[in-house]
Amino acid sequence: MDISAFLLFWAAVFTSNILLTNFLGMCSYLSVSKEVESSLGLGVAVTFVLVFTTALNWLAHHYILVPLNIVYLEYIVFIIVIAAFVQLLELIVERYAPALYYTLGIFLPLITVNCAIFGVSLFMVIRNYNFLQSIAFGAGSGLGWLLAILMLAGIRAKLKEKLIPAGLQGVGISLIVTGIMALAFVGFSGVAPIQ
Amino acid sequence: MLATIFKDIGALTAISGLLAVVLVLAERIFNNYGQCKININGKRDIEVKGGNNLLASLSDKQIYLPSACGGRGSCGACKCKVLEGGGPLLPTEKPFLSKAELAAGVRLSCQIKVKSDIAVEIPDSIFNIRRFDATIAEIIDYTHDTKGITFVLEPGESIDFKAGQYVQLLTEPYAKVRQRVSRAYSISSKPEDKDRLQLIIRLVPEGICTTWVHQYLKVGDKVSFTGPYGDFYLRDTDADILFVAGGSGKAPIKSILEHLEVVGTQRKMTYFFGARTLKDLYLTEEMRALEKVFPDFHYEPVLSQPAPDDNWSGKTGYVMRHFPDVIRDPQNTEAYLCGSPGMIDAVIKALTGLGVAKDKIYYDSFG
Numbered sequence: 001m002d003i004s005a006f007l008l009f010w011a012a013v014f015t016s017n018i019l020l021t022n023f024l025g026m027c028s029y030l031s032v033s034k035e036v037e038s039s040l041g042l043g044v045a046v047t048f049v050l051v052f053t054t055a056l057n058w059l060a061h062h063y064i065l066v067p068l069n070i071v072y073l074e075y076i077v078f079i080i081v082i083a084a085f086v087q088l089l090e091l092i093v094e095r096y097a098p099a100l101y102y103t104l105g106i107f108l109p110l111i112t113v114n115c116a117i118f119g120v121s122l123f124m125v126i127r128n129y130n131f132l133q134s135i136a137f138g139a140g141s142g143l144g145w146l147l148a149i150l151m152l153a154g155i156r157a158k159l160k161e162k163l164i165p166a167g168l169q170g171v172g173i174s175l176i177v178t179g180i181m182a183l184a185f186v187g188f189s190g191v192a193p194i195q
Numbered sequence: 196m197l198a199t200i201f202k203d204i205g206a207l208t209a210i211s212g213l214l215a216v217v218l219v220l221a222e223r224i225f226n227n228y229g230q231c232k233i234n235i236n237g238k239r240d241i242e243v244k245g246g247n248n249l250l251a252s253l254s255d256k257q258i259y260l261p262s263a264c265g266g267r268g269s270c271g272a273c274k275c276k277v278l279e280g281g282g283p284l285l286p287t288e289k290p291f292l293s294k295a296e297l298a299a300g301v302r303l304s305c306q307i308k309v310k311s312d313i314a315v316e317i318p319d320s321i322f323n324i325r326r327f328d329a330t331i332a333e334i335i336d337y338t339h340d341t342k343g344i345t346f347v348l349e350p351g352e353s354i355d356f357k358a359g360q361y362v363q364l365l366t367e368p369y370a371k372v373r374q375r376v377s378r379a380y381s382i383s384s385k386p387e388d389k390d391r392l393q394l395i396i397r398l399v400p401e402g403i404c405t406t407w408v409h410q411y412l413k414v415g416d417k418v419s420f421t422g423p424y425g426d427f428y429l430r431d432t433d434a435d436i437l438f439v440a441g442g443s444g445k446a447p448i449k450s451i452l453e454h455l456e457v458v459g460t461q462r463k464m465t466y467f468f469g470a471r472t473l474k475d476l477y478l479t480e481e482m483r484a485l486e487k488v489f490p491d492f493h494y495e496p497v498l499s500q501p502a503p504d505d506n507w508s509g510k511t512g513y514v515m516r517h518f519p520d521v522i523r524d525p526q527n528t529e530a531y532l533c534g535s536p537g538m539i540d541a542v543i544k545a546l547t548g549l550g551v552a553k554d555k556i557y558y559d560s561f562g
Binding site: 038060064068070073076077080081084087088091092094095098102 | 202203206207210211214215217218221222225226282283285286308310
């Protein structure tokens with residue numbers, strides 16, 4: 001695909017936000033968005049992991065799966081690469097950056113099962129990005145996800161003081177808010193189409 | 196075709212294997228915190244290999260903090276005071292700690308990793324907790340679904356416990372059940388018998404441990420348990436005592452009463468035992484005999500649904516109904532409750548309604 005990595009990065013943040021247009025990574029998005037502080041922590045961790053796992057999975061795809069003709073196994077391989085990387089990262093952060101571990105590290109186990117991470121790796125293969133594009137796409141998707149969860153956390157903080165019908169409290173109102181946010185992001189579409 | 200299958204499986208295995216090796220090496224390198232010292236109560240140091248959680252590190256050294264969930268951070272039982280080296284409080288601990296505990300530096304030992312030298316404070320009673328091996332000496336059928344089982348410790352062994360405390364019985368694999376579990380049962384014998392103890396165990400349908408006890412254990416079998424645990428025991432005051440128990444909740448009360456029989460007491464005591472029908476009552480003769488031992492003790496079995504042929508002329512309904520008749524001085528009454536969580540909640544509500552202070556209601560919930 002012929003699109004500059006720079007453009008792809010911004011497109012991934014705004015026009016094709018992984019959460020608001022593809023609705024990937026919803027579980028942790030909904031469960032950790034109660035406080036701005038912890039959603040920021042999770043968002044940064046997701047971004048970091050996304051950059052590295054897209055790079056690793058790109059290498060795995062082009063240098064292992066394709067030459068060995070086992071592309072059909074990419075689901076399994078991508079998932080174990082992500083899981084192993086997250087585990088490794090957790091060990092290293094805990095050892096060398098204890099302060100960071102207590103703010104971000106506790107979210108790492110949540111990320112292994114975040115489908116946005118896996119989705120980005122799959123999109124990168126389907127859309128045939130090169131290495132640089134993949135990293136830009138990974139970083140952009142991570143930032144986009146961070147943006148979305150931060151916005152929701154901010155709105156939820158305001159909603160705490162509002163009267164909300166009992167049946168809609170919590171996840172219900174969060175999904176409605178997310179839908180409205182997604183509508184707003186439709187306004188960006190067409191600025192830089194990537195799919 | 197076959198070659199392709201082998202190649203693909205081989206490739207996948209190689210990739211997973213490689214990642215596994217990388218992780219094992221990383222664990223060795225990054226999770227290696229060397230030898231760490233755990234200072235206990237400022238008195239003694241124990242050396243452990245760093246990288247494990249505090250609960251596991253302590254139990255490796257035969258110091259057993261109570262834990263019902265096995266270190267998953269869901270029961271909150273393994274609390275201990277950490278004076279130094281515990282690191283910041285984790286979000287996984289917060290829900291289990293009260294404000295007073297937070298201020299005192301109490302932590303969940305299963306969530307803290309030992310990464311450096313660490314100083315902790317552990318109540319002396321914990322050091323009493325050990326693993327015991329014992330042989331079954333006697334099995335008594337108390338009712339159709341409740342047995343009393345007496346365990347004799349290995350020769351020369353003895354156990355120190357307070358009347359009302361419990362032990363965790365460890366099961367062995369049996370029939371189709373492969374896993375080993377541990378379940379808590381109150382001690383029903385008196386603490387003066389140091390070489391043996393009795394548990395009262397009621398059959399729970401599908402219960403792993405109770406089925407094992409009821410259907411597989413015989414006199415002469417060897418079993419293991421850890422203990423003693425728990426803060427349900429008689430407070431040494433002059434207040435009137437109200438005991439309330441249901442089902443196998445009779446066990447700790449029996450222990451307390453038999454202990455009082457040895458040491459003697461002048462306290463006014465009433466004991467309500469709730470059951471459904473006559474066939475659920477047991478140890479009634481023994482309790483009646485105790486009425487003659489103590490100056491002021493009444494045993495009141497209460498049946499909630501007596502069967503027509505029970506010819507029951509005693510008290511009926513729920514136990515709470517009869518409290519107003521016996522509680523003469525609520526300000527000066529201590530209550531000791533033991534039974535199902537539902538019964539305990541209802542009894543606490545009734546008691547506080549009658550004016551008994553909440554901090555004088557002690558209970559052991561058989562959840």
